[in-house]
Amino acid sequence: MIQIDESYVDSAAPNASAIKNGRGLVLKGKYLALNKSEDETIIFGECKGSGKSNYHCSCDFVRPEAPTHRCSCPSRQFPCKHCLGLMYAWTQGKSFQVAEVPSDIEEKREKLAARKEKQKADSGKPKKVNKTALNKKIQAQLKGLDLLETLTHDLVRMGMGNTNAKTATQIDDQAKQLGNAFLPGAQAALRDYTKLFAGDDGRIGGNGESVNLEAIYSEALDQLTRIHALIKNGRAYLSRRLADPDLKPETETAIAAWLGHAWQLSELRDAGLVENDVELVQLAFNSHDDVARREYVDTGTWIDLRSGRVSITQTFRPYKALDYIKSGDSFFQVAVVKELCVYPGDVNPRVRWEEMAPRPLKDADCRAIRELAGSDFEALIKSVKGQLKAPLADKHPVHALSYANMMETEDGEFVIEDASGTRIALTDRGLSEEPSSCHLLRLLSDDLFKDQTLVGRFDHDLDSQRLRVKPLGIVTETAIVRLTY
């Protein structure tokens, strides 16, 4: 028996217009046939489309935690409006006739079941690698790193002060070649450098006054040293892999991802980067438009209720594929994840899951987060500094910090203080895409200034030499007060 309701179908849709179109198909009576299997594990139907022949769609719930949607329409949206409409018709109680599952669907079901079985069986077997292709790829990457080095050296030789619209455009053009050399991570690092010189309008040299160059040189130098470290470490890593084609992508550091390796979940499983029965609570969510990369990035910041590790989920939605990729959103419940795949990385690794069941957030969960938060600021600061000094480290790690007091200095700066009196100043610096949040602190009620837990993003300002924290939210005994969006 298929147990779905309208909100389930809404959440399965990739966007709002797919919901509307799916509902519209039912209302317009476009379904010429609505069928279900005898055991009610699959619904299938025939939907009238704009073309000559009708579309055959089905929603297979034989695996209810991961249903399979199939349709003969050419849409790249998944599930397409025809499958969504089919599910809406089911939830609206339309009459579905018991019918034999079409042979092609039956075949596909069998194939899928066989594939899953095979996947299960193969999961233990080592994956075959096309060594010649890998060799070629690594050589191309090494060449790409040579190009990156030449570009970076030219930039340093010429001086950051001479970066103008023309040179930045040239760098951007050459950065495209890094994409061809299978180095999207390096390409992004180079674009992050040129992005620093862009004005509010995203253009370099478009409105010079909008860019305070003096304020960005330190960050630009930091970015160049990062690219330098990427070249050095990347070259060493690739050389090692070239020498030993059986060597797997490195899991101790994020160098593989820096060089653009797109981790498959199966690879993560093979590498043992999997955790079972994890409960995650979202602490913050941000969706921003990355103009340089021409995509939207939805980032969720989560805390593991068992280990206290703060991790992130990321959905990249290129402009071209906006209709086909479901956007991320704030999540206010607890995500119960059977199998959590953890990407190699440092303090806030990226995580992903295929199946998740939500459950309501309870007071006990908030208390658990508070207990897991760092309450010894000195030790936490030491660990953060130790992490930041690595050139390829995440420069803005997120931590949960339990504070005894949140106060304000005479010049209006906010600070948090642990039980031993160690202070950390708060700031609005951090990731440019996140909105400022310090101004909201004055709007909080007094009880939030004592004995609470701050979710904060560390930021080291290289000019003022200050390591501060940007508030993202506050975890109280009963709730999570989000300060950003």
Added chain:
Amino acid sequence: MSIAVLNEVYAETRRLAIAGSNLASDDFRLKKLIDPLQKAGEKAPVFARVAQAVKDVVSSDAESSPQRLLELGTLVTAIRYTQGRTGAAKEARSIEGSDFGLTSSNTSARVLKPLIEALKSTGSGRLEIISEAHERGVFNDIRLVKLAVAAIDDGYSEIGEYVATQILPAYGTAILPELAQTLDVKGKGGHARRLVLMHKLDSVGSRKKVEEALESGSKELKVAAISCLKDSEEHLSFLLSQVKARSQEVRRAALDAIAGFSQPEVVEALLGALGGTDAVFALYAVSRNRSPELLDRLLELTNEQLEAVLATKDKAKRLEALTRLFDLLLGFQSRSDKKSISFLLGCFEQRENLARVKNRGGTDGSCVVERVAGLLAESKSKSAQEQLIEAHESLPPDALEWALVAGLQTCTIKRFFTLFSPYYVATIPKKRGANPAKDKQEVVAGFLSGETGHSSQTSKAKLDSRWLEAAVKLNDLPVVMALAQPKHRGAIKLLSKTVDAKLKGKGATDYDVSDLLRVMIRIEHPKCVEHFVNLLVVQDGSRPGYYTHWLMELIPYLPKDAVSKIEAVVPKLSEQTIDLLIPVLEQLKKR
């Protein structure tokens, strides 16, 4: 000391990275740092590594300089990352929190994003997004407070006004610091709204800003500040001085602000203003003022004009006095004291003489009679209202409406019908020229249908059921629509007949079709769904998705069984109409 050297190394590295590593060879500023670094390196090996990296840089050539400078940069930056200061050495105090009580921030990003976009951007359609979010309680989120405060300056003044009056007051005094911080007394619209809101939230605390705006503010801020000081006796002398201000807006705001005071100087100021260009505004202030001296003076002035109208033979002078009398009567609005009522009744007794003063296209005697009748009808004096009702036969058509207003307040429904229905049901022969009987009939019909501006009174009051019977008999659709009651056969039949006629003829797309259906829904007309569906199909056939827009608004109010009937005709409808239909039909289903 060692850290200071390290900072110098970083500064020089940064300088060279900006200027270009080509210039690094033999750089004397870097060179001079080698010795202190080597010295520090004896105690901490990391400084020796930095010293070596510096040496490599100063001994580099054009080819090797970028690599070496980057090596040095990487090393120094890494060390600096371990040296960040975290605390604040300065004295810290408790934060003064707010009493917002907003600890919830459970608004999802999908909801927040478009709302924030609407608050921060420009363009059309934003007010709908903002008001809808407000109605759903989305603004009860701490992250929206600053954005809402900033929206008070929105270029589209309706948004600024909506935010200032509907959203921000709910935040209470907690937003006062933010409002005060961003207030510019030389500013325009948004700042005026800010000042008024500050005064509304904390009249005492905002006094200083209000005074600042009075003294040195822009015209808009001055007007806003004056409106804030309506009840401030302390500022009365200032307000009085503003009655003669150069700016008309300021003068009028000042007149409005002093209306509540009864000091002699206020009376003088108001009387003084009666003679100038602000006379009408002064009279509105006079009508709110309860000074006996002012009332006496007003009575004296008005009486003078009344006598002049009645006694003067000169036509021009008489019209001049009549116009003045007409204006001065504004000062009697919402007055129910004996003197005023007695004067108004005196005036009313002269209605026939007054009605004789004609002035084609301008204010004439009947206008004055109508105004007097209106003042009596809206006064709280039962006897005055009764005299007005009693005199209904002698009233000109326009004044008759005021007798209806008074009658609705004081008469029983039976008496109201007995007195006024003859005007409505009378059979009036057609004739050329003036036809007061016809005019009176139209006045009564307009009053009943609510077309004359007193609709709320008609719809709220319980009327004798004979009115509806009469309207049905006369086929008076507007009145039937206003008075129709559930299960009233005549009304049901007439409404059905009208819709059928529209469906058969070309009236199916008339603008009033949706009003007809609205009435049918209200009275639970047995055929309302059937008519709705038929009209939907016909309207859609006439121009897909265009006319049907108005019908869509009614769907959520239809009976629930309408869903299946509407769904049954969906295949006949255009794609545009179906697209409009989907969300509203969902609303009806979920009701």
